[in-house]
Amino acid sequence: xxxxxxxxxxxxxxxxxxxxxxxxxxxxxxxxxxxxxxxxxxxxxxxxxxxxxxxxxxxxxxxxxxxxxxxxxxxxxxxxxxxxxxxxxxxxxxxxxxxxxxxxxxxxxxxxxxxxxxxxxxxxxxxxxxxxxxxxxxxxxxxxxxxxxxxxxxxxxxxxxxxxxxxxxxxxxxxxxxxxxxxxxxxxxxxxxxxxxxxxxxxxxxxxxxxxxxxxxxxxxxxxxxxxxxxxxxxxxxxxxxxxxxxxxxxxxxxxxxxxxxxxxxxxxxxxxxxxxxxxxxxxxxxxxxxxxxxxxxxxxxxxxxxxxxxxxxxxxxxxxxx
Amino acid sequence: xxxxxxxxxxxxxxxxxxxxxxxxxxxxxxxxxxxxxxxxxxxxxxxxxxxxxxxxxxxxxxxxxxxxxxxxxxxxxxxxxxxxxxxxxxxxxxxxxxxxxxxxxxxxxxxxxxxxxxxxxxxxxxxxxxxxxxxxxxxxxxxxxxxxxxxxxxxxxxxxxxxxxxxxxxxxxxxxxxxxxxxxxxxxxxxxxxxxxxxxxxxxxxxxxxxxxxxxxxxxxxxxxxxxxxxxxxxxxxxxxxxxxxxxxxxxxxxxxxxxxxxxxxxxxxxxxxxxxxxxxxxxxxxxxxxxxxxxxxxxxxxxxxxxxxxxxxxxxxxxxxx
DNA sequence: CTGAAAGCGCTTACAG
DNA sequence: CTGAAAGCGCTTACAG
Numbered sequence: 001x002x003x004x005x006x007x008x009x010x011x012x013x014x015x016x017x018x019x020x021x022x023x024x025x026x027x028x029x030x031x032x033x034x035x036x037x038x039x040x041x042x043x044x045x046x047x048x049x050x051x052x053x054x055x056x057x058x059x060x061x062x063x064x065x066x067x068x069x070x071x072x073x074x075x076x077x078x079x080x081x082x083x084x085x086x087x088x089x090x091x092x093x094x095x096x097x098x099x100x101x102x103x104x105x106x107x108x109x110x111x112x113x114x115x116x117x118x119x120x121x122x123x124x125x126x127x128x129x130x131x132x133x134x135x136x137x138x139x140x141x142x143x144x145x146x147x148x149x150x151x152x153x154x155x156x157x158x159x160x161x162x163x164x165x166x167x168x169x170x171x172x173x174x175x176x177x178x179x180x181x182x183x184x185x186x187x188x189x190x191x192x193x194x195x196x197x198x199x200x201x202x203x204x205x206x207x208x209x210x211x212x213x214x215x216x217x218x219x220x221x222x223x224x225x226x227x228x229x230x231x232x233x234x235x236x237x238x239x240x241x242x243x244x245x246x247x248x249x250x251x252x253x254x255x256x257x258x259x260x261x262x263x264x265x266x267x268x269x270x271x272x273x274x275x276x277x278x279x280x281x282x283x284x285x286x287x288x289x290x291x292x293x294x295x296x297x298x299x300x301x302x303x304x305x306x307x308x309x310x311x312x313x314x315x316x317x318x319x320x321x322x323x
Numbered sequence: 324x325x326x327x328x329x330x331x332x333x334x335x336x337x338x339x340x341x342x343x344x345x346x347x348x349x350x351x352x353x354x355x356x357x358x359x360x361x362x363x364x365x366x367x368x369x370x371x372x373x374x375x376x377x378x379x380x381x382x383x384x385x386x387x388x389x390x391x392x393x394x395x396x397x398x399x400x401x402x403x404x405x406x407x408x409x410x411x412x413x414x415x416x417x418x419x420x421x422x423x424x425x426x427x428x429x430x431x432x433x434x435x436x437x438x439x440x441x442x443x444x445x446x447x448x449x450x451x452x453x454x455x456x457x458x459x460x461x462x463x464x465x466x467x468x469x470x471x472x473x474x475x476x477x478x479x480x481x482x483x484x485x486x487x488x489x490x491x492x493x494x495x496x497x498x499x500x501x502x503x504x505x506x507x508x509x510x511x512x513x514x515x516x517x518x519x520x521x522x523x524x525x526x527x528x529x530x531x532x533x534x535x536x537x538x539x540x541x542x543x544x545x546x547x548x549x550x551x552x553x554x555x556x557x558x559x560x561x562x563x564x565x566x567x568x569x570x571x572x573x574x575x576x577x578x579x580x581x582x583x584x585x586x587x588x589x590x591x592x593x594x595x596x597x598x599x600x601x602x603x604x605x606x607x608x609x610x611x612x613x614x615x616x617x618x619x620x621x622x623x624x625x626x627x628x629x630x631x632x633x634x635x636x637x638x639x640x641x642x643x644x645x646x
Numbered sequence: 647c648t649g650a651a652a653g654c655g656c657t658t659a660c661a662g
Numbered sequence: 663c664t665g666a667a668a669g670c671g672c673t674t675a676c677a678g
Contacts, residue, residue: 004670004671006671015648015649016673017649018647020673020674021648023673027648028647028648030648033647033648047436047437049672050438050672051374051377051670052670052672052673053671054654055374055375055654055655055656055671056653056654056672056673057672057673058654070393070399070400070403070406071399071402071592072593073396073593076395076399077394079394079402079418080392080394081394083393083420087431092417092434094416094417094418095417097410108410114373115373115415116373219595244593244596244597270396270567272542274566274567274593274594274597275598277574328655328656328657337664339655340657340658340666343657347657349657349658350658350664351664371656372654372656373656374655374656375655375656376656378656378672379669380656380670381670
């Protein structure tokens with residue numbers, strides 16, 4: 001059996017209260033007692049049981065992370081940074097891949113609640129109207145509006161969409177197509193599309209939009225890209241709202257020997273190692289993670305007064321050779 | 324405050340014992356009582372506190388997952404599958420990105436122990452001689468020998484290395500270089516190198532090996548690749564033991580207008596969307612996840628008799644255009 | 647400076 | 663079929 005505080009107390013010849021005190025460095029303890037206790041802990045290879053602590057303290061130091069899937073490199077990198085920063089602050093991460101499915105997301109939310117997480121970071125993009133604020137839980141969203149009161153962190157999506165579209169226009173493209181995820185209401189990421197629409201109008205070009213479900217499965221994008229090339233053979237510029245779409249489009253264009261300008265979105269390390277030629281809008285992934293955690297911890301610590309409800313971080317154009 | 328079992332009991336006019344019984348569907352309860360209790364739970368929006376349950380049951384249904392980083396698409400996809408399967412079985416995943424640093428790994432291990440995880444899946448590759456079996460904890464390793472008694476799950480690394488090297492030989496390459504991670508002792512993944520060495524000898528070619536640290540940072544591979552091209556301008560074939568190395572090499576070769584055959588390793592969905600032309604050895608990532616969890620659960624349930632100590636899953640050659 | 651007691655929210659023998 | 667009591671491993675007032 002694992003040793004418990006009582007075992008340590010017995011071995012050290014003190015009371016459990018005293019052991020708890022040295023564990024938490026709380027109250028007065030004589031150096032002699034402290035040493036005795038520490039020795040006993042070492043001898044027994046004692047680790048405190050955080051479950052028991054959580055039960056008493058009503059603080060689990062657990063953060064729930066809900067996102068579509070770590071298989072997508074953007075979320076894989078975001079997850080890495082979030083977990084990494086959390087660990088450095090003494091928080092632990094309970095991971096949930098919801099695949100954007102509302103039913104899964106609901107189950108995960110309940111699971112996190114049962115496990116007494118101190119807060120939740122939500123990075124999914126479905127339309128579920130989940131009541132994330134029930135139980136007065138601390139919540140922060142990445143690129144998604146959950147409710148009036150839940151803070152949102154995102155890259156400057158409008159500026160990203162604008163920069164990408166402007167570059168294509170600057171490249172003299174005459175027929176610029178947007179490839180976007182399937183219609184979501186009121187996602188901040190929708191601003192990428194908004195910027196594209198605005199610029200198309202401004203330059204008197206017709207917006208053409210293709211929507212692809214983000215299923216993260218190989219080749220699942222190809223049928224829609226086929227449609228695109230069939231229906232708009234004149235396409236000479238594409239802004240894709242994520243790099244996987246952009247890469248799929250680029251590879252299909254190469255197959256067809258089509259000369260085309262392409263700009264993606266996300267700019268993950270993975271993309272830049274695998275396909276450095278892709279011109280893309282880089283999100284500040286690490287900063288997004290930092291900002292989200294910063295806000296979440298403020299909520300947990302109940303520093304509600306200075307909670308920024310909307311945080312927008314700057315994007316950066318990464319020039320490859322595709323535009 | 325969150326409602327607790329006592330609140331439900333009061334509202335339903337029964338004892339906490341009875342509420343617990345309907346919660347766990349255990350022992351006899353009259354339908355009428357069950358209904359009353361269920362109604363009270365709904366009314367109060369009651370969720371059981373899993374922390375309290377864990378404390379009593381000595382079962383957390385928590386699995387610790389330690390790996391280098393989810394920012395690497397192989398681990399991102401592996402993590403997705405592991406978490407996904409765990410969720411379907413009622414287990415929750417506590418994520419740890421160790422970046423292959425021994426000190427971090429040790430801290431994570433202690434953290435997982437304190438949190439009373441039921442088991443740990445280890446996918447890191449450092450040389451740390453961690454005592455993972457202390458406390459009689461259930462452990463399974465992916466592609467790594469931890470100790471004599473800890474089961475290992477991996478792809479058929481030797482076959483992968485053999486298939487890749489044979490393909491390059493078959494492509495008439497005269498100077499075949501291996502790009503591998505930095506020397507690790509006794510990793511199953513080392514068999515990829517072993518197969519390369521064996522085949523080089525068999526075909527009377529000189530093995531040439533370049534080692535790169537897996538730091539997962541953009542452009543960090545380039546200096547070593549520069550060395551490779553300078554020191555061995557005659558190189559006409561490369562087997563890289565992961566796709567990120569392979570892609571970096573391929574992109575550098577293109578820059579230099581060098582015609583070269585390249586085979587990678589891993590074959591993630593991400594790779595195949597971003598760089599489908601890369602010929603690679605595909606690991607069965609989902610099957611690896613399934614096998615690891617299957618074994619871990621056997622350990623947790625103490626079905627020790629039929630624990631396979633070594634599980635090798637078949638790889639598959641994916642033919643792109645690079646070899 | 648140290649300890650006995652009560653309690654965090656559950657569950658499970660044990661009685662009835 | 664139902665309930666009172668004890669206990670999971672901790673921590674924190676409260677006394678001394």
